[in-house]
Amino acid sequence: MTGDGGTAGRGGKRRDAQRLTPAAVRVLETASELFYARGIRAIGVEAIAEEAGVTKKTLYDRFGSKDELIVAYLRARDALWRGTLVRYVEEQVRTPQEKLLATFDALRDWLRERNPRGCAFVNAHVELPADHPGQRVARDQKTWLLGYLRDLAAEAGAAEPEQLAGQLLILHEGASISHSLQAIPRAAERAREMAAVLVAQSLAPARVTAGTR
Amino acid sequence: MTGDGGTAGRGGKRRDAQRLTPAAVRVLETASELFYARGIRAIGVEAIAEEAGVTKKTLYDRFGSKDELIVAYLRARDALWRGTLVRYVEEQVRTPQEKLLATFDALRDWLRERNPRGCAFVNAHVELPADHPGQRVARDQKTWLLGYLRDLAAEAGAAEPEQLAGQLLILHEGASISHSLQAIPRAAERAREMAAVLVAQSLAPARVTAGTR
DNA sequence: AGGCGAGTATACTGACCGGTATAGCTACTG
DNA sequence: CAGTAGCTATACCGGTCAGTATACTCGCCT
Structure with a gap:
């Protein structure tokens, strides 16, 4: 146990995501492919979410922002x-x-x-x-x-x-x-x-x- | 002699703009600065027109599209x-x-x-x-x-x-x-x-x- | 048993942006 | 003198996009 567990003492909401959820992994992989292949500005979060088979809400829950x-x-x-x-x-x-x-x-x-x-x-x-x-x-x-x-x-x-x-x-x-x-x-x-x-x-x-x- | 790069327009339409009007020159100069300094996708035609002291209509009359x-x-x-x-x-x-x-x-x-x-x-x-x-x-x-x-x-x-x-x-x-x-x-x-x-x-x-x- | 984390589905807001429309002005030129 | 090229000014349209809101499901862990 890393002992870091979430002992509610922390005010800040950490989303650093050292360990990624399965959906987050898919989002990151998809984003990597699309960002690289077509350009960061050229592709929107909507397309990433869809291609990853995930809703925008999940994407934002995991990563916070584009x-x-x-x-x-x-x-x-x-x-x-x-x-x-x-x-x-x-x-x-x-x-x-x-x-x-x-x-x-x-x-x-x-x-x-x-x-x-x-x-x-x-x-x-x-x-x-x-x-x-x-x-x-x-x-x-x-x-x-x-x-x-x-x-x-x-x-x-x-x-x-x-x-x-x-x-x-x-x-x-x-x-x-x-x-x-x-x-x-x-x-x-x-x-x-x-x-x-x-x-x-x-x-x-x-x-x-x-x-x- | 280097075979010159060519770039011969094939069946070009009008508006090739060999000679640019004064306003067009300003637009092109402004666009060059802004496109280069901040990125082509990052800057909008509105900003170019404004910075060049020109209306969007003039920009579109001279260049047709972004x-x-x-x-x-x-x-x-x-x-x-x-x-x-x-x-x-x-x-x-x-x-x-x-x-x-x-x-x-x-x-x-x-x-x-x-x-x-x-x-x-x-x-x-x-x-x-x-x-x-x-x-x-x-x-x-x-x-x-x-x-x-x-x-x-x-x-x-x-x-x-x-x-x-x-x-x-x-x-x-x-x-x-x-x-x-x-x-x-x-x-x-x-x-x-x-x-x-x-x-x-x-x-x-x-x-x-x-x-x- | 129940709370919560993770996720789906869908709809929405607000801003921006490329491009168009309308109207009017001035200077040159055939 | 009339037409037109070049321009200003302003308003508008449709689409896209980042980000938010609401409501509901499922499964795990105390």
Whole structure:
């Protein structure tokens, strides 16, 4: 027993929903699909409720408002991608620098499988107003990824992990968008090729020195 | 010569508005600012008309519908960015490979000056439904940029211009998005650094004898 | 036994938004 | 001089959408 039980002493009505009811799970799953596939602003709560086989009342009882549902959607997606990425990277025995490159393999699979519209956080950032709580989730996601890449870069012995991580993040975002726009075939693979060059360069004492400064 | 992107209107109706009336110019300028700054879906025609000092009737007389106004906005922005980029690249005497890198300097200035929300076409692509006519304008923009980069790459004597152009496009998009998300400071500069490495590598492979023509 | 959490069903409100209608004004031009 | 292009002003329509209200059912847990 977590002991948190609802001993009525609390005035505030908490709806944080750590544990979701079955209906809430369906709502969240449906919302995730529709928000991602057709855009957050483009889809209404009515459509979500209907598609989830739930009444609007239930939706509002569980999530409080569309804005909160949006945040829940982004958080769920955040957790999903983090898990997928880290699992992919750690899955096999790899050298640290192979791990850095493996993040692009993970991205390739992720985009290929069921994410034609690119990064949900970038999309949310574009769609939502600047002061929407979802913006924070989106930024946190990028901050986390940057940190993860930095850690891997440091582990690999990069000369300047922070800088390399920044470069790789740009490649991730660029590949994601280019895929979504269908501007370039196999964008993730191309980003990986670039990453390979940069990682190699960052690990080898400067030789090329393209330094136009 | 880049095969120009085309965008030739097929069997267009009237109201193509090559020459805009003074009121139409104000509407388009206002719409451009508001659509870009706050999002296409977030802003209504009423707000645009009011801000432009124009009645809704005039707006509809000139542009027909919000969708057509959106297309006009995207086309105008397309022309603006193409002009700015090409002018920047051709402005000074540069070697072909300096031109490739200069596109990132142009991007840096563009983002720094008045475009904190990144690429308007990426934003439009995210905001608009898949079958919206604006999607075509957005894709054409990317196709043009890819072609422009390919031509510069070929001019510079890159081993595989198409491939290099694709890489550089990914870098452009990645820098743009990273800037917009404020995930990385000086994203365009970092993208330029990466581009420098890739360009150097693309020109140097298999002892090219560096025929600096 | 009974209370409550979770849910269904349906109807409703209030705001906003894209687009239309009507009426009138001014300046140019054939 | 009359017609028309370009414009203002205002009111209105129909639809959509977030969110609320009411009333009722079912099953679990004290």
